[in-house]
Amino acid sequence: MRAECHVPQITLETHSTIIIGAGLTGLSCAYHIGHDYLIVEKEDEPGGVVRTHIRGKEFGGFACDGTGHWLHLRSKEMKELIPALLPGGLVEYERKAVIHLAECFTPYPFQANTYGLPREIVLDCMLGLMKARHPEDFGLPLPVNEPRNFREGVERLFGEGICRHFMVPYNEKLLGVKLEEISATYATRFIPRPSLEDVIKGALGFSREALGYNAKFVYPREGGISAVPKALAASLKSPVQYGVSATAVDLKKKTVTLSDGTIATYRHLLNTMPLVSFLRMLGEQLPKEIRDAAEKLRATTVWYFDIGVRGKGAAESNHHWIYFPEPEFIFYRVGSYSAVHSDSSPAGCRSYYVEMSGGLGDFLERPEELKARVIEDLRKSRVLDDKDEVLFMELCSIPHAYVIFDEHYEAARQTVVDWLDSHNILTQGRWGGWNYGGMEDALLEGRAAAQKISGNP
Ligand SMILES: Cc1cc2nc3c(=O)[nH]c(=O)nc-3n(C[C@H](O)[C@H](O)[C@H](O)COP(=O)(O)OP(=O)(O)OC[C@H]3O[C@@H](n4cnc5c(N)ncnc54)[C@H](O)[C@@H]3O)c2cc1C
Numbered sequence: 001m002r003a004e005c006h007v008p009q010i011t012l013e014t015h016s017t018i019i020i021g022a023g024l025t026g027l028s029c030a031y032h033i034g035h036d037y038l039i040v041e042k043e044d045e046p047g048g049v050v051r052t053h054i055r056g057k058e059f060g061g062f063a064c065d066g067t068g069h070w071l072h073l074r075s076k077e078m079k080e081l082i083p084a085l086l087p088g089g090l091v092e093y094e095r096k097a098v099i100h101l102a103e104c105f106t107p108y109p110f111q112a113n114t115y116g117l118p119r120e121i122v123l124d125c126m127l128g129l130m131k132a133r134h135p136e137d138f139g140l141p142l143p144v145n146e147p148r149n150f151r152e153g154v155e156r157l158f159g160e161g162i163c164r165h166f167m168v169p170y171n172e173k174l175l176g177v178k179l180e181e182i183s184a185t186y187a188t189r190f191i192p193r194p195s196l197e198d199v200i201k202g203a204l205g206f207s208r209e210a211l212g213y214n215a216k217f218v219y220p221r222e223g224g225i226s227a228v229p230k231a232l233a234a235s236l237k238s239p240v241q242y243g244v245s246a247t248a249v250d251l252k253k254k255t256v257t258l259s260d261g262t263i264a265t266y267r268h269l270l271n272t273m274p275l276v277s278f279l280r281m282l283g284e285q286l287p288k289e290i291r292d293a294a295e296k297l298r299a300t301t302v303w304y305f306d307i308g309v310r311g312k313g314a315a316e317s318n319h320h321w322i323y324f325p326e327p328e329f330i331f332y333r334v335g336s337y338s339a340v341h342s343d344s345s346p347a348g349c350r351s352y353y354v355e356m357s358g359g360l361g362d363f364l365e366r367p368e369e370l371k372a373r374v375i376e377d378l379r380k381s382r383v384l385d386d387k388d389e390v391l392f393m394e395l396c397s398i399p400h401a402y403v404i405f406d407e408h409y410e411a412a413r414q415t416v417v418d419w420l421d422s423h424n425i426l427t428q429g430r431w432g433g434w435n436y437g438g439m440e441d442a443l444l445e446g447r448a449a450a451q452k453i454s455g456n457p
Pocket residue numbers: 020021022023024025026040041042043046047048049050067068069070071072244245246247272273274302398401402428429430431432437438439440441442
């Protein structure tokens with residue numbers, strides 16, 4: 001019997017711009033270009049990582065966003081555009097985030113909230129900070145060089161104690177590498193830098209204003225975080241082609257081959273799929289210099305459980321998210337969708353995302369043991385109590401979730417980006433641009449790509 005084999009019909013199309021991927025970056029580019037583009041998405045809906053999945057349908061349905069996706073809008077354009085696109089608008093929340101350390105919960109950011117922790121830890125943190133900010137008072141030399149890596153950078157800013165108890169273990173758990181490997185400029189925008197006064201008040205328990213870029217955040221009133229990409233997609237003049245993957249790019253002919261058999265010609269190409277996968281697709285067309293640079297691009301995969309629970313839970317279960325720097329907990333962060341918007345879970349239930357990275361080892365081959373360990377750690381930290389009934393646990397992953405900003409990163413990325421640019425290919429977004437940024441950055445990068453393509457920067 002002959003196996004039936006489906007050979008896609010080849011069609012030829014010409015577009016001024018082809019956009020690979022309908023995540024926020026690709027959608028924003030299409031929205032801002034407005035005409036004469038083709039946008040293809042391998043999945044059957046828009047949003048990429050920014051999507052809401054309904055889990056535990058047999059228990060009434062839990063809306064889970066693929067780990068917490070909270071919007072932090074800084075730019076005027078996005079503050080206007082996003083609410084205007086959403087029929088229900090946005091709701092603003094004040095962050096309720098804490099760190100779990102030495103069996104205590106202390107508010108985020110750690111560096112300004114050590115009150116209530118064991119006195120030895122508070123002393124370590126305060127003395128370390130004083131030494132870092134005023135080394136001469138302790139007979140220590142003033143640093144003469146710029147910090148050589150992220151570890152030195154945070155030690156200069158916050159001192160040895162804050163780094164030892166939180167900054168170093170938390171970030172190493174998250175990234176799965178030593179902080180000496182990470183460059184000093186990594187994530188600087190995202191790290192709150194309290195004044196000495198804030199730190200002292202924070203150690204003595206005075207109430208202070210919330211600090212950091214995410215002290216408040218917004219979230220769609222209806223439809224979960226998916227509402228944002230869905231609204232953007234619905235507003236496009238040429239609709240997204242769903243279930244269609246880019247499978248090959250011919251740099252000389254300037255064509256993209258699609259999984260439906262189309263060969264489409266472009267003048268401009270915007271890539272938003274992970275840069276390393278896009279380069280792999282170019283195969284033999286990559287010169288050695290670019291292949292070598294591509295090999296230096298590293299990233300960490302995040303694994304997470306979406307969990308649905310029936311029960312009231314203790315006060316600790318109601319934080320928006322909790323950081324876990326200590327190695328005895330398998331996760332680095334636990335957040336709760338239902339603590340932010342209670343409608344996301346059925347009545348009497350709660351939902352969580354439990355994030356793990358690096359160091360999972362062969363646990364991944366023993367999913368039942370991994371589940372048991374996660375539940376044990378959630379109970380140990382009082383996020384779950386003994387009366388809570390776990391309804392479902394769904395394990396998912398975000399490949400390349402955190403790009404590793406090591407000593408090779410800057411030069412390797414720039415080499416690749418410049419080479420692609422010389423072929424009229426832009427590569428943007430968190431993974432297309434191989435960078436670290438939030439949803440607003442993706443939207444702004446998509447817009448910047450549209451401006452560049454339209455010759456209107
Ligand atoms: C753990 C974690 C938590 C986060 N939390 C927040 C948060 O709270 N707030 C915030 O602002 N940001 C957050 N972010 C960042 C946010 O997820 C990203 O900024 C955003 O998703 C980037 O969108 P993108 O369009 O660049 O990429 P993607 O969402 O990855 O979009 C790329 C698209 O390309 C498609 N694609 C891939 N290959 C192909 C192909 N061959 N052909 C066609 N299509 C293809 C994919 O399916 C996808 O839809 C978080 C990120 C992570 C990892």
